[in-house]
Amino acid sequence: MAATIIDGKAFAATVREKVAGHVARLEADHGITPGLAVVLVGEDPASQVYVRSKGKMTREVGMKSVEHKLPATVEQQALLELIDRLNNDPEIHGILVQLPLPDHLDEQRVVNSVSPAKDVDGFHISNVGLLGTGQKSMVPCTPLGCLMMLREQHGDLSGMNAVVIGRSNIVGKPMAQLLLGDSCTVTIAHSRTRDLPDVVRRADIVVAAVGRPEMVPGDWIKEGATVIDVGINRIEVGEKTKLVGDVDFESASQRAGAITPVPGGVGPMTIACLLANTVTACCRANGLDEPE
């Protein structure tokens, strides 16, 4: 039977609507406008596209959007000084430094220079530690979006076997922590995993975050499993290019119970969660109840 297609685009629109409602109430009841600052270093075309659409959606939900574009050659000290100014700016509640950064910059140092309270990406070491110990933190947007779709699909995830393919700090590891927090039995697979097909075949939930086009074929998927495809890969088809995920959608959707498409699955949810995190950061900064 063909899988249910999880419509991340539609779900993200409902999340953004809720965010817009919170923003309107913050404005009406407290005269506060949540503000998000995005810092882009260099001219990577994909990053420019992401930053543009983040800015547009931030404004659409009624928040203040600030973009700082720095040349690829910027010195680390200048970048750190900008982040310091944003950390101390009361009108800015969320700061996002678009990754990857050019090689001459110390990415970890830059990420850790963002105030943890404004770290809406959830990459600061304090937030990583809080998430890992089950405490209130800023949760990375992509895994948070994946978790929301899984909860929407299943309600309670407890006891389910989940396999996360990929162990990056920004997707794989926090995804695994979130699934563990929801009481899944979690396996993290990576490039050294032995017999990956067998590992994946045991999973009720598969989250693929690898960055290899259509690497997971349908016959690895357990009948009825839920598949969340984080991958965004541009491939050439004849003279054109198209986006595909890390999962072979065609064959996997014949076996899965539910599956996210690429595009239109995880991607839109990531931006919606970024906006939701900014509202949360704003509420915390002002000692107000935060949205659920």
Ligand code: NDP
């Ligand atoms: P990374 O390159 O940081 O990590 C990839 C992971 O995949 C690594 O842990 C690597 O293992 C593992 N891997 C590589 N090859 C294999 C293999 N053959 N078998 C099993 N595991 C393998 O990528 P990211 O986590 O940053 O991103 C993953 C994908 O998600 C990319 O396509 C990216 O574009 C996309 N993405 C999408 C987002 C969205 O909003 N939808 C947001 C962020 C990312 P090892 O550690 O052993 O090298």
